[in-house]
Amino acid sequence: MRLENIVKVAKRFGIGEEFVENYGKYKAKVDYKSLYESVKNKPDGDLILVTAITPTKAGEGKTTTTISLIDGLAKINQKAIGCLREPSLGPVFGLKGGATGGGKVTIEPHEDINLHFTGDMHALTSSINLISAVIDNHIYQGNELDIDPNRIVWKRALDMNDRELREIEIGLGSDKNGIKRTDHFQITVASELMAILCLAKDEEDFIKRVKRIIVAYSYDDKPIYLEELRISNAILKLMRNALNPNIVQTQEHNLVFVHGGPFANIAHGCSSLLATKVALKLSPIVVTEAGFASDLGAEKFFDIKCRIGNLKPKATVLVATIRALKLHGGVDFEDLDKENLEALENGFKNLEQHYQNLRKYDVPVVVAINHFKSDSDNEVKKLIELLNKNYYPFAFLDGYLNGGNGSRELASKVMEILETKRSNFHPLYKLEISIKDKIETLAKEIYRAYGVEYSEEAERKISFYENSGFINLPICIAKTQSSFSDDPKLLNAPRNFKLHVKDISLSNGAGFLVVYCGNILTMPGLPKIPAAVKMEDERL
Numbered sequence: 070m071r072l073e074n075i076v077k078v079a080k081r082f083g084i085g086e087e088f089v090e091n092y093g094k095y096k097a098k099v100d101y102k103s104l105y106e107s108v109k110n111k112p113d114g115d116l117i118l119v120t121a122i123t124p125t126k127a128g129e130g131k132t133t134t135t136i137s138l139i140d141g142l143a144k145i146n147q148k149a150i151g152c153l154r155e156p157s158l159g160p161v162f163g164l165k166g167g168a169t170g171g172g173k174v175t176i177e178p179h180e181d182i183n184l185h186f187t188g189d190m191h192a193l194t195s196s197i198n199l200i201s202a203v204i205d206n207h208i209y210q211g212n213e214l215d216i217d218p219n220r221i222v223w224k225r226a227l228d229m230n231d232r233e234l235r236e237i238e239i240g241l242g243s244d245k246n247g248i249k250r251t252d253h254f255q256i257t258v259a260s261e262l263m264a265i266l267c268l269a270k271d272e273e274d275f276i277k278r279v280k281r282i283i284v285a286y287s288y289d290d291k292p293i294y295l296e297e298l299r300i301s302n303a304i305l306k307l308m309r310n311a312l313n314p315n316i317v318q319t320q321e322h323n324l325v326f327v328h329g330g331p332f333a334n335i336a337h338g339c340s341s342l343l344a345t346k347v348a349l350k351l352s353p354i355v356v357t358e359a360g361f362a363s364d365l366g367a368e369k370f371f372d373i374k375c376r377i378g379n380l381k382p383k384a385t386v387l388v389a390t391i392r393a394l395k396l397h398g399g400v401d402f403e404d405l406d407k408e409n410l411e412a413l414e415n416g417f418k419n420l421e422q423h424y425q426n427l428r429k430y431d432v433p434v435v436v437a438i439n440h441f442k443s444d445s446d447n448e449v450k451k452l453i454e455l456l457n458k459n460y461y462p463f464a465f466l467d468g469y470l471n472g473g474n475g476s477r478e479l480a481s482k483v484m485e486i487l488e489t490k491r492s493n494f495h496p497l498y499k500l501e502i503s504i505k506d507k508i509e510t511l512a513k514e515i516y517r518a519y520g521v522e523y524s525e526e527a528e529r530k531i532s533f534y535e536n537s538g539f540i541n542l543p544i545c546i547a548k549t550q551s552s553f554s555d556d557p558k559l560l561n562a563p564r565n566f567k568l569h570v571k572d573i574s575l576s577n578g579a580g581f582l583v584v585y586c587g588n589i590l591t592m593p594g595l596p597k598i599p600a601a602v603k604m605e606d607e608r609l
Contacts, residue, residue, distance in 0.1 A: 072177055073322050075121030082150060082212040082324040083108070083351045090313070092187045099311040099341050108350035115383040115487055116349060119358045119437075120367035120418050120427070123560070126402050126549055127392035130439040130469065134388045135358045136174040137468025138319045139247050139481065141476025142354060143244050147484060149354040151176075151325035154340045155190065155315070157258045157332070159230040159593055162601035172469035174476070176317050189230045190330070192311040193266065194257045197226040198303050201252075203298050204284055205239070208248050214297055218250045222574065223284040224591075228257040232594030237530040255591035259335045262304075264579035267329035267341045268377050272305070272312060279304050282578035290538075295578070296523040304408075314344035321473050333360025334550040335591050337369040337581070342378040342603050354487075361550040363387065363423045366514050370497045371430050373543045375579055382482060383492045385427050385434045389420050391444045391452060397561040407575065408445040416453050422553065424461055426515050428496060433490035436463040437479050460606045462486060500541040504573075507544045508584055512568040516553045521568045527584075534582065539575055548586040 075097045076086050089105040091097045116394050119138065121131040135151060142149040153176065156168035161183050169179035172303055173577045176182060185191070200223055227234060233253035234268075240247035269275035280296035280332060287293060295301060314328040325346035339362030359366030367385065375382060391413060392405045399415030400409050420436065425585070427434045436456060449465075449521060456463045464482040467475030498510045505521070512518040523531070551557035554566045572585040 070177070070320055072318060075316060078318045078322055079316055082148075084316070090395065093181075096181060096187060096315065096317050098310065098315055099347070101313050101347060103345050105350070108347065111350045113349040114351075114353040114355050116345070116380055117354065117356045117384045117483060118367060118370055118382050119356060119386045119388065120363040120370075120423075121361070121388040121424050122393060123362045123364070123397065123552060125393045125396045125528060125560070127390060127396045127405055129388050129390055129393050130171070131257070131358060131388050132168055132464060133172070133174050134324070134386065134437050134439055134479075135356055135497045136170040136176060136319055137466055137473070137476040138175060138386065138479055138576075139323050139325065140319050140473030141354075141468065141480030142483070143323050143478050144473040144477050145320065147354060147480065148262050148352050149320075149323065149356055150321070150348045151328050152340050152344050152348050152355060152357040153325055154338075154360065155186060155327050155330035155356070156229045157256065157330055158184070158190065159256050159258070160596075163230040163593065163599055164596045165296045166600050167197075171183065173320060173472035174468040176319055176327065178317070182317060182327060183222060185317050186327075187310075189311040189315070189328070190257055192307050193260065193262055194226050194228050194514045196307045196441075197257065197260050197262050198302065199303065200284060200295065200298070201225045203300050207248050209299065213297045213480075214293055215283045215289070215291075216293055217288045220286040221250070221252075221284065222286070223257045223282070223448070224253045224260070227254055230256065230397070230593040230595045232592065235590065235592045244338055253592075256332075256593060258330050258332050259591040261579050262402055262578040263329065263331050264337055264581075266308070266311065267331055267339060268376070268579055269312070270342060270346070270401055272309075275308070276301055276305050277313060278578040278580070280578075284576060299521055312343065314341060314347065324539055329491050331360075331435060333366035333369060334545045335589060337373050337545050337579075338366040342374065345380065347380065363427055364553055365546070365548070365550055368497070368511065368515055369545060371494070371564065372498070373545060375494065376496050377580065379493050381492065382432050384426055384486045384490070385432050386425060386437050386479070386483065387434055388437045388438045388439055390441060391448050392441055394420060394452070396422045406443040408448055410447060410451050413451055414455065414552045416561055419486040419560070421459065422517065422562045425457075429514065431493040431495055433480075433486045433492060434462070435482050435486050436461050438463060440467050450487070455485065492544050500543065502537060504540065504544070508546075508570065511544060511546060516568060517562070518554065518565060518566055519564075519572055520567040521570060523570045524572065527570045527573050534573070534575055537575070539582070543581045545576070545583045546586060547583055547589045547591070549589060555589070
């Protein structure tokens, strides 16, 4: 594979060399402030979201489809820029692996992107842990702010899956080692600071949001804001380079911004608003992706990112595979290569619910069928029959094997949607309604639960936040990605279940409430055989 110098790629998409800060030949950052100032008066391009059905071991290929669409649009002479999230080292060395596409549709240099990249994750992790260190030092040095050590809500972070750090004891040993207390780590991509990086409109907005972070509560229930620790400028110094979006290229030399990486199951799952805003000024079409399935990533893209960033998406691509639909329809993973029309038709209910949910935002939807070699002619015929019966626009995709040429059908279908269908985007719920009403709207309208069950802790937190004035905020649901419900074993389109809300936390700087459902964890663990072990026989 021959890559072009990233400066050359950037120039072709309207980014002059004066705005590019190279990190080697093939990856770079752009000076956001100067670049946006130079293009701010240009009209915005059309924003397309790529999302997917409920993920399974069979694979859906959402990132692969996103990159395919960018290259496919170029093949039919349509200029498009991509906006993707940065991979986290946790999944790279854990269960999921990398997040740079596959086959002939990848972003490059893929190994650099999957690992250290340009240092954004290091800057975030360092900033998060600086905050923790200053909080504990403040208490040790006299505790002028009267912080209750048992009500510190800011968690330390590590960009790695490490279940041993979910709950720890710190300050052990001598009194000189600090105040003894229970503390917690979360993975870096779940931290509020990652959300702030991705939702900030510019450097000034970033620092305002950082100052608004509530890190703890005092003995008399007073919130302690990060601004009171007097370290916001230190955080900005650590994060200043990380605020500038990163640029890379596809195998076919099309431009992709890769910036910010919150997970969609435990965070809001969208790449940075900074990258999206500047891409929309540079290109008539911008293709972005939200994490996991539409019940998580797309919902948060619409209800959080678009609301905060005043974005107006013009179309949505819903990715599915025949293999995944058969798994949702009851086929065992080991039998997915065998033809099974009955399971395919049963599993189509999962696609149907995702499609119906997406249409509730009044944005046109096209279904992308990521084609696998194991798909039989009869299965393809059956799926086409089901799609046509429901009047769902669709296209088949062979980007993995054939690159942009295998993506022409999807690219043409997307252009047809943009040219013939009108988007009247609106969020699903109003901010003014109560916290419970927002949660229950998502539970019933998106997940199709028949009710919500709240723990005593969740009830207490809801009452506390509403009495404290934190009502007009969007909701970020943290739940399993493997089901519409909070039970990962309930595949397809389950009904007659309740959503179980265990806890709620306030991300005041990011500007939303995180609602924890089921047994969701903000620090993942490694599988029995981590991806890191599978790399043992690779040669760099």
